[in-house]
Structures are given as structure tokens and as C-alpha cells.
Amino acid sequence: SQVAAARYGKDNVRVYKVHRDESTGIQTVVEMTVRVLLEGDIETSYTKADNSVVVATDSMKNTIYILAKQVPVTPPELFGSIVGTHFIEKYKHIHAAHVDIITHRWARLTIDGKPHPHSFFRDSQETRNVQVDVTEGVGIDIKSSISGLTVLKSTNSQFWGFVRDEYTTLKETWDRIFSTDVEASWKWKRFNGLDAVKAVIPKFDEAWTAARDITLKTFAEDNSASVQNTMYKMADQILAAAPLVESVEYSLPNKHYFEVDLSWHKGLKNTGKDAEVYAPQTNPNGLIKCTVCRA
Numbered sequence: 251s252q253v254a255a256a257r258y259g260k261d262n263v264r265v266y267k268v269h270r271d272e273s274t275g276i277q278t279v280v281e282m283t284v285r286v287l288l289e290g291d292i293e294t295s296y297t298k299a300d301n302s303v304v305v306a307t308d309s310m311k312n313t314i315y316i317l318a319k320q321v322p323v324t325p326p327e328l329f330g331s332i333v334g335t336h337f338i339e340k341y342k343h344i345h346a347a348h349v350d351i352i353t354h355r356w357a358r359l360t361i362d363g364k365p366h367p368h369s370f371f372r373d374s375q376e377t378r379n380v381q382v383d384v385t386e387g388v389g390i391d392i393k394s395s396i397s398g399l400t401v402l403k404s405t406n407s408q409f410w411g412f413v414r415d416e417y418t419t420l421k422e423t424w425d426r427i428f429s430t431d432v433e434a435s436w437k438w439k440r441f442n443g444l445d446a447v448k449a450v451i452p453k454f455d456e457a458w459t460a461a462r463d464i465t466l467k468t469f470a471e472d473n474s475a476s477v478q479n480t481m482y483k484m485a486d487q488i489l490a491a492a493p494l495v496e497s498v499e500y501s502l503p504n505k506h507y508f509e510v511d512l513s514w515h516k517g518l519k520n521t522g523k524d525a526e527v528y529a530p531q532t533n534p535n536g537l538i539k540c541t542v543c544r545a
């Protein structure tokens with residue numbers, strides 16, 4: 251046997267960092283969960299019990315905390331690029347570093363109509379994430395994403411004209427509920443190194459804001475013909491808004507809400523235009539995926 255592929259590191263490294271503005275007393279917090287996996291000339295640690303090539307995962311965890319102290323932890327695209335670049339520069343036998351960062355939300359509390367200087371709440375399980383792959387002699391590939399942004403619209407979602415055959419029972423609808431947990435990601439054009447990432451730092455927050463705003467606005471305003479068509483419209487607009495982005499990917503579960511026919515109870519009307527009470531379905535769910543690139 252031989253090692254076909256190998257990468258190792260520390261997962262679920264939880265990092266919190268506070269910025270204290272002494273002049274205003276306003277504090278700002280960031281919380282994230284970091285994974286770093288390394289690749290390189292490490293096969294002998296698997297095949298020969300040669301630990302001389304192993305940077306201990308504990309040391310990798312220490313490194314994440316030290317770098318979080320020394321450099322900005324936002325935008326996550328920058329911090330991930332710094333962390334990954336550190337490992338391939340520090341250890342000559344390490345040739346690639348894969349850094350995944352999940353950023354959790356701490357929304358500033360508004361108390362008596364005013365933003366509170368140092369109090370926050372978890373307003374959503376939505377996260378902002380990056381996958382940063384730093385490869386020696388190649389560059390830095392970054393995929394940014396939004397996860398766990400759960401939305402629902404109570405009308406202006408349709409689905410009709412689909413294949414009807416001996417397997418079809420689904421009725422066509424011109425007015426249905428559409429709910430999904432948004433998973434949207436955008437892949438940046440390859441950066442040739444850390445300096446190239448540092449040259450465009452503002453673009454990362456701008457792209458995240460654009461992707462989130464476009465997703466929510468299109469979700470709300472599009473009279474959706476299908477999940478497929480609506481997600482394509484979202485991706486198309488994100489590509490137009492972010493020239494440094496190479497492609498956009500959506501993965502949207504279609505979280506079904508079924509009408510409940512109550513006509514058996516004294517003729518109670520609760521279907522079609524009379525439907526008000528629905529049964530939210532845990533499973534099964536539709537799952538619609540696409541990757542959209544520039545033509």
C-alpha cells in the first residue's frame with residue numbers, strides 16, 4: 251500500500267476576538283470556528299511512524315490563537331489567507347494549507363433606541379464562511395459563503411408546467427409557500443499570493459453584503475417560477491456585482507408546506523385559494539443546486 255492523499259490538522263478551533271475603541275468605549279466582537287488542514291511531505295508519518303515531519307495539531311491550534319492576536323481576524327478571507335500562508339512559509343515540507351472559517355453572528359443590541367457599546371445577541375444561526383486553499387507555487391483559492399439563512403415567503407411562488415406522466419401526482423400551483431435555508435457561495439479568481447489578497451480587502455465585505463442583499467431581495471421580489479429559476483437570477487446578479495468572483499453556487503432545500511384538506515370536517519374549506527392552515531414538512535425536502543459562471 252501507499253498513501254494516495256493525506257492532510258491533517260486541528261478542527262473546531264473556537265476563536266473570539268474583541269476590539270476595544272478607547273476613544274468611544276465601543277467594543278466590537280468576532281467569534282469564529284477555524285479548521286486548518288496541512289498537506290506536504292508527510293507520508294512517512296503515516297507509513298513509517300516518522301513524527302519528525304509532524305507539526306503537532308496542538309501547535310497548529312496555538313498558531314491560530316497567536317495569529318488572531320497579531321493580525322486582523324476580519325474579513326475572514328484575509329485571516330484565512332494569512333493563516334494558510336503562515337504554514338507553507340514556516341515549514342518547508344508543508345506545501346498546502348486548507349483553512350476553513352465559520353464566522354458566527356453577534357448582532358449589537360439596541361437598548362432604549364441606542365446601539366449598546368458592548369452587548370450583543372445571536373440574531374440568527376446564519377454564518378459567514380470561507381474556504382481558503384493556499385498552495386505553494388500556485389496561489390490562494392478562496393470560496394466565500396453564506397449558510398443557514400432561513401427564509402420563507404407566503405405567496406408569489408409558483409410551480410407548473412413540469413413533466414406529467416404515470417409517476418406524477420403533484421398538482422400544479424400558481425401560489426405556494428417557498429421556504430429554504432440559503433447556502434450560497436462565491437468562488438474568487440485565484441490570487442497569486444497574500445499581497446494580492448491584501449490589495450483587495452474591501453472587496454470581500456462588499457461581495458458578502460451584495461450576495462446577501464441580492465439573495466434576500468430576489469427571494470422577496472421574484473414571482474418564482476421554480477427554485478431553479480430564482481437561484482439562477484440571484485447568481486447572475488452576484489456575478490454582475492462582483493467582478494473578482496469567478497462563479498456562484500447555490501444549494502437550496504425546498505422546505506415543503508402541505509395544504510391540509512379539512513373538507514371531511516363539516517365541509518371546512520382549506521385547500522387552494524381557501525388554504526390558510528398548512529403542515530410544514532420536515533422531510534422529504536427538495537434540494538436544488540446550481541453553479542453559475544460567466545458566459
Ligand SMILES: O=c1[nH]c(=O)c2nn[nH]c2[nH]1
Binds near residue numbers: 409
Ligand atoms: O421549485 C421546484 N423545483 C422542482 O424541481 C420541484 N419538484 N417538485 N417541486 C418543485 N419545486
